[in-house]
Amino acid sequence: MSDGADSHAAERSSPSMRQLGWLRRAVAAADLPDGHVVSRVAVEHRGAYELVDATGEATGALDATARRAARTPFDYPTVGDWVVRSLEARHDRRVAIADVLDRFSLLCRRAPGPRIRPQLVAANADVLAVVTTPAFADDAASPETAAAGHRIEWYLTAAFSGGARPVIVVNKIDTVSSAEHEATVDALRRRLGPAAADVPILATSALDGRGLESLGALAADGATVALSGPSGVGKSSLVNRLAGADVIPVAPLSADGRGRHTTVRRQLVPVGGPAGGTVVDTPGLQDLVPWGGDLGLRPPAGAQVGLAKTFGEIAALAHECRFADCTHTVEPGCAVAAAVEDGRLAAERLSTYLELVADMEIPDAFGSGGGSR
Ligand SMILES: Nc1nc2c(ncn2[C@@H]2O[C@H](COP(=O)(O)OP(=O)(O)O)[C@@H](O)[C@H]2O)c(=O)[nH]1
Ligand SMILES: [Mg+2]
Ligand SMILES: [Zn+2]
Structure with a gap:
């Protein structure tokens, strides 16, 4: 989308630590070892991490000590994590990640398959925005098509379990009448029963811009909003629109009108200028089965909490x-x-x-x- 009318110009300079969310953490930066800084993980790919901080961007990998100490998937960084890393690059031109700081929230799914294994999706998100569309939400409301996936309760439980505040975003409202999108919102509220009281529902269009201010306002003052939901609902389009630039590729629609499945890298993107925060685009998941085991969070949350809230x-x-x-x-x-x-x-x-x-x-x-x- 390059309509040039977006109010936020693309951020070219480095985001401040405040915008990245560092001030929201109660951790003293004083115990950093010499020659180290804290950075936030913006992208993860096969053991390498794109890091962002006030000094700019760097590619990092766990140092030998951290690698040896890593026992479970929770010991490795994921997008949104805060890490302690060396200022100087090593011989492989990567900076060395010495430590992953405690997470206050973690979106974690059960990896697909019969074995019970965790798969980290995003760390330190304040808000989990569950993106859906009028078409998807209608599907989810009827049991016959529930098998098509994308059941909102799965996402809400994952958010509450992981210490993030869920919101539901009904995107693509430009494709239906206002009566229809209001009916969608009402149906979602009924479906969620008492839990609806704790879950705001926003209606947006990444095409005409409606509702984007409300969504963007959630990513203010260093807050992080992770967008999740199946492929094709418009997550990347929303991120681009909020960033005011095409930072993430948008999948063309396939014949059935839904997004094609693309392997998009997850990314953390600064939005809203110096007083803003960040948004995280996650890969398209159908049902996100919440991780039922311990998440190692401070303060602790967990599946029992998530289920009890949902x-x-x-x-x-x-x-x-x-x-x-x-x-x-x-x-x-x-x-x-x-x-x-x-x-x-x-x-x-x-x-x-x-x-x-x-x-x-x-x-x-x-x-x-x-x-x-
Ligand atoms: N009509 C309409 N189309 C949208 C909207 N948001 C995204 N799209 C389109 O839906 C398709 C999938 O969008 P994308 O952002 O890649 O979805 P993602 O898979 O959730 O990241 C693309 O063709 C977008 O142009 C919207 O609000 N309205
Ligand atoms: Mg996408
Ligand atoms: Zn009983």
């Missing part, structure tokens, strides 16, 4: 079940099933919850005490 009414009911390890499927004395029976809980809410917990492979998610099955 399905608060089910969590509350589960306390009343006869068995502490009730799965809310076949047990006698199940308060959740009883609530569905007498209409206090929508059957779809329970089936959505059960599907999500099955995807995450968390046994007895709302059980209170280590019962075995």
Whole structure:
């Protein structure tokens, strides 16, 4: 998009540490070793990291000590991470990353496949914007097409679990009438039940610019907004529009009107000028199955927190079940099933919850005490 009318000119100079979000961290910069600075990871590709800080950009790789100490995927940097790196480049022209700083948020999915493995998507995002479109949102509302993926509850749980505030962005509203996009928003609210109270829903168009101010305002004062959602919903278009420049390639539409699957590098992009923040474009994912294990966050969050925020009414009911390890499927004395029976809980809410917990492979998610099955 190069309409020249964008209010934010492209940022060519280095972003300030404030815009990159450094001042939002409560970590003292004083314990940095000599000859080192903190930088933020903007792009990750095969063990190398593009880093950005007030001095500019650099390519880095873990130093030998950090590599030897790395035990799990959580020990490696991901986009959005703050790292301690050498000012001087090594012989391979990369700077040496000595440390990955504690994360206050982490978007982490269960990697596809039967093995339970984590895959880090983005670190230190304040906000997770779940991008959808009127077409996708309508799909997600009907059980027959839920298999097409992109179930909002999966993203909300991942955001809440990982310590990020979720918002839903209904993009491409230029493709429908205002009555239709309002109907989409209403349907989403109904679908989310009580959780809708904690999840703002924005309507945007990367084409005509509607709603972009509200979205951009979330990335103010050093805040980081990560955009996630399936391919083709307009994540990269939104990032470009917010950045006021074509910084990320936009996939052409395929015949079915949805985006083609492209392997776009994830990227962290400064937006909104010196008083702004950053946005992170993530690769197109269908359902993002939230990681059910520990995320190593300070302060800690986790899957139990995420599920309880996304399905608060089910969590509350589960306390009343006869068995502490009730799965809310076949047990006698199940308060959740009883609530569905007498209409206090929508059957779809329970089936959505059960599907999500099955995807995450968390046994007895709302059980209170280590019962075995
Ligand atoms: N009509 C319309 N098309 C859009 C909008 N945002 C993105 N697109 C188009 O949708 C396609 C996919 O966009 P892209 O940004 O690559 O989506 P991504 O896969 O989520 O990053 C491209 O053809 C865009 O031009 C929008 O708000 N309205
Ligand atoms: Mg994209
Ligand atoms: Zn139960």
